[in-house]
Amino acid sequence: MSSMREAARKAVRRSRIAVVAAVAASIAGVGAQQPPRFGERVEVARLIVDARVLDDRGNPIAGLTADDFKVSIDGKVARVETATWVGGHDTVVDPEMSRSASSGTADRAAGIGRLIVFLFQKDLEPSRIVGLMRILLQSRHLLETLTSDDRIAILSFDSHLKIWTDFTNDRERLDRVLAHGVLFERPPAVAASSMPSLVARLAPESGRRTYRIERALELIGEALEPLPGSKSLVLIGHGFGRFTRDGVTMENDYDPARHALVTSRTSVFSLDVTNADYHSLEAGLQLVSQQTGGFYARTHIFPDAAMRRLAGALAGYYVLFVEKPESQRSVHSVKTELTRRKGSVLTTSDISER
Incomplete structure (x- = not known):
């Protein structure tokens, strides 16, 4: 009888052990199915600042690093993470596109260099036409400094916007337009070129309905916006x-033009052809250049110096990745300086978050 009770107690103990083991296994299984926990990651917002750096003679200064730049955003010094040179002779992929390539954005097409738009404001008034003819000739010489990878588009504006060429590297065609077309001919029919294309988003028909140069600048900026990298106008x-x-004021359609140019990363380099040391309408040229990261230059004296500085500015630029300070603003003021070198830095005066 006692042996039967002992056997029963052992059976109960075995069943309890089995239940405990089953519960433990169940708990372990649930734990194994739960997703692993990761540490928190802090995302740092960044802004892209395009900077062109010239010495006193107008030559580009290459070889700079992030430590050579001091960038202030909304009055606060911001850390410059990287500074990458993108030059016309390097065919370097724009760093902005390289960083976003992992997220599915394509890089700049291989073999495409600088994108430059020439816009000639044509007026036969004697104090203007002589200077225009002079710079048309100088612009032909500028073509000789470009590489086969660069793409140029030529437009003009008198009573309305005229498109002479889409982006092309056909120097003979460009030279003919500069030598005769702008002054003496009507623009031919222009079809969109293979990418990159300006005409794909700015049709000649739209140009014929554009009667103010501010509106023309807006359309150019909008057409350039999808194209990668910094552009030059x-x-x-x-x-x-x-x-x-009260002085010279900008028309209401100037602000949309400025916004389109800044958003498309287009720097405006204004060459004033007026034969005067000062005139009222230069204010528009000065303002759009200052706000987009370009420069303004008079050309009635020392035109060679103005063209040399233009060639230096077109030679290349730095792409600065800058940490954005905490702010609720969508548009930020920008100030960029050199810390260890002497030179002038050309950057936009404000930048919109993209």
């Missing part, structure tokens, strides 16, 4: 704005 003319008793 060489504005050769006599200026714009409205002269009042």
Whole structure:
């Protein structure tokens, strides 16, 4: 009888052990199915600042690093993470595109160098036409400094916007337009070129309905926006704005033009052809250049110096990746300086978050 009770107690103990083991296994299985926990990752917002750096003679300064730049965003010094040179002779992929390639954004097409738009503001008034003819000739010489990878588009504006060429590296065609077309001919029919293309988003028909140069600048900026990297707009003319008793004011369509140019990363280099030491409409040229990271230059004296500085600015630029300070603003003021070198830095005066 006692042996039977002992056997029963052992059976109960075995069943309890089995239950405990089953519960433990169940708990372990649930734990194994739970996703692993990761540490928190802090995302740092960044802004892209395009900077062109020139010495006193207008030559580009290459070989700089992030430590050579001091960038202030909304008045606060921001850390410059990287500074990458993108030059016309390097065919370097724009670093902005390289960073986003992992997220599915394509790099700049191989073999495509600088993208430059020439916009000639045509006026037959005697104080302007002589200077325009002079810079048309100088622009032909500038073509000789470009590489086969660079793409140039030529536009003009008189009563409306005219498109002479889409982006092309056909120097003979470009030279013919500069030598005769802008002054003496009507633009031919222009079809969109293979990428990159300006005409794909700025049709000649739209140009014929564009009667103000501010609106023309807006359309150019919008057409350039999808194209990668920093672009250059060489504005050769006599200026714009409205002269009042209080001075020169910009028309209402200027702000959309400025926004389109800044958003598309297009720097405007204004060459004033007016034969005067000062005139009221130069204010428009000065303002758009200062706000987009370009420069303004008079050309009635020392035109060679102006063209040399233009060639230096077009030679290349730095792409700065800058940590953005905490801010609720969507548009930020930008100031960029050199820390260890002497030279002038050309950057936009404000930048929008992209």
